Each structure stands twice: as structure tokens, then as C-alpha cells.
Amino acid sequence: MYHARIFHSSVVLPDGTVFITGGQSYGVPFEDSTPQLTPELHDPTADRFFEQQPNSIVRVYHSLSLLLPDATVFNGGGGLCGTCTTNHFDAQIFTPSYLYDSQGNLAKRPSIQSVSASNVKVGDTITLQTDTGVSKASLVRYGTATHTVNTDQRRIPLTLSKKGSNRYSVTVPNESGVALPGFWMLFVMNEAGVPSVAKTIKVIL
Template sequence: VVGGMTVTDIFSDDNAVLAAELWSPETGKFETLASMSVPRTYHSLALLARDGRVVVTGGGLCGKCSVNHPDVEIFAPPYLLNDKGELLKDEGRPEIRSVSAESLTAGETFMVTMGGPETHTFALCRLSAATHSIDNDKRRIPLRAQVAGRGFDEDGEYVVFSLKVPDKRAVALPGTYFLFSMNERGVPSIAKVVSILVS
């Protein structure tokens, strides 16, 4: 969670919340993280990037706003950082080598080939459609995964997973999604872009 205000003061940066927060499903609590350098209040936007970072931008842009923020900050959650605080490189992240189909329909099964022997979970994250600081289109759809095969090639060990898009079209809405794989430590891959089509 980024941006917003402790108390609403429309068209102002007063009472802006600078610290990011991360929800933990394990503890049921929010953890306070690093702070942004610029207030992100009215007309601000936060977008999930393919590499798991969050692009935070905007704020202001109205006739009565005292300040406009036509700039961008990029936030890296702690699970994307190594012990030195640097962004994880490829070797510290799961690798989606290939996806059997980039256009999917509700109920469809598809294959994902992952590098390495690790256990993975998978999720689809719908691309944003935001306005006035609200992303009404955000959704994360966990996918059931089964190991369909293993092997070795010139790039090393790989595992093939069988994934299924949920049957209900009210859950798997048509549109464009990021497909992420997460390892046992919760570190996400760089996403592949897939589409769910009207079926």
C-alpha cells in the first residue's frame, strides 16, 4: 500500500502518508516499509511492474491543487532485495523459461516451464485500470499447479508445471495479466504477459 492521507484534505499534500506498507497473510498485519520522497495523494497512481517493483507516480493535477507531481518513484519491496539492499539479479529469482500459450480462456489448462528444481506457486495479476488514486481493476488469481515433468537441457535443470485458469469467468475476467511464479521464499519471477480471452 502506498500513498494516501491520514486525514482527508482534498487538493492538498497535507497529512500525506509517505511510508509504504506490506500486508502479510501469515501474520494478518501490515509492516511499515521505506518512505517515498514525494507525497502521492489525489490523482496519484501505483502500478505493479513485470519485475515485481511498484511504479508510483503523480499527485495533484487539479485546478485547486497547491502542488502537482509530474514525477515517478520506483519502489522495491524487501523480498526483491539481497542482504546488501541491492535488487536481486536473475540467480536470486525464479525463472519462467516458457509458457505454452499467451492467449487463454476460462477453464483452460496450460504449461509453464521453470528453470531449477525449486517448488513454485503461481498467480495471475490483472493489469491496472486506475483513476483518481483507485485501481478498480486490480485482482490476483492464485493458480493451482501440478508438476507435469522434469528434465535437463543446455540451460540446466527444469520443471514443467500444469496450470489451470479458473472456470468462472467472474473470477478470470477477460483482459491482460502478468503471470508470476513465486519461490518458497515468496520471491517473484519476472512476469510473463498473458491474455484471458472472452470464451
């Protein structure tokens, strides 16, 4: 990373990049000292970090970040020690660059119009219909975050098999230790890397 930090939040995004925000360069719980206001985006494929637009609110100990079904990131909280003067009872939404076109306007997004099943088991195949051609898909588990840590976070890249006009199938991994039971967000992405709004899929035993 460009900025050393502790007490920060990291969120895996539908395309496999990781959004990193908040924290302090020197960690002191319940204080806003030495804040890191510049988020970063990590591209694990290129093994590079990219600085993002600076934040205006300090997010440190007790803050959290969560991926939302519309592929934006909820980022809020911090402090929360009762009488602390550094309590942050607010939140913000980060809109990743993949939701904008080269002119800085909101990009046209693909849409998942239907899925063949919303409750699936490991190894099951799902058929989905989109409104336009897509090139990638992924499952991202709904997160549970506290104290800047998301202990339930994971992303599974899926292989798209074309079945017809804007019709595709994807197969849930056949390992329950990979596709854990619970709720997941199913995303598709077009050639430009723009993600859809997610459909919710429940993996059951």
C-alpha cells in the first residue's frame, strides 16, 4: 500500500479488486489521531495499489465497511466508546470507478433479469438471463463486519457458459468449505468490467 495503516477496513469487490479505507498510521483506539483519509484499491492480478479520492471523515477503530448488492461500499462508524468525543454516528457510500465510464458519467450496467434458482446446493448449476452480453460472473458472500474486520468475507469467481442469447449458466463450486452455506450476491460483469446489481442466492446444505 502507499499508506501504512491499522484499524482500516478492506472489502472484496465483484471484480476481485479490494477496496481499502480508513485507519491510522499509528493505531490508538478511540482516537482520531494520525488518520489515513486516502482509500486505496488493490488489483491482485496486477499486484498494484491505486489511490482513490480522499475521504472527508475519519474512519478508525470500530468502523466497518460492507459491499452492498448494488456494488457500492457502505463505510461508517468509528469510535463508539460511550463518552468519547471521537464517536462517528454516520456513514458514507463509496462508488467504485467501475461504475463510471471514461467521461466520468455513470456507466450503463448489465442486468440479471432472472435466475433459475435462488436456493442452491454445492455443485448445482444456475441458469441466468441478462439484458445484454456479459463476460464474467462472481459470487460474493454477504459480510458480517465489526471492529474494522469482516470475518465472513469471500469471493468466488464463476465460469460463464453461454446457453443462448444473453443466457448463461454458472456452477456453484462442489466444496462446502468454499461455497459456505448462507446468503451470497451473484454478480455479472460486461466486457468493460461494469457489474450488475446482484441477485441474492442462498447456498443450503
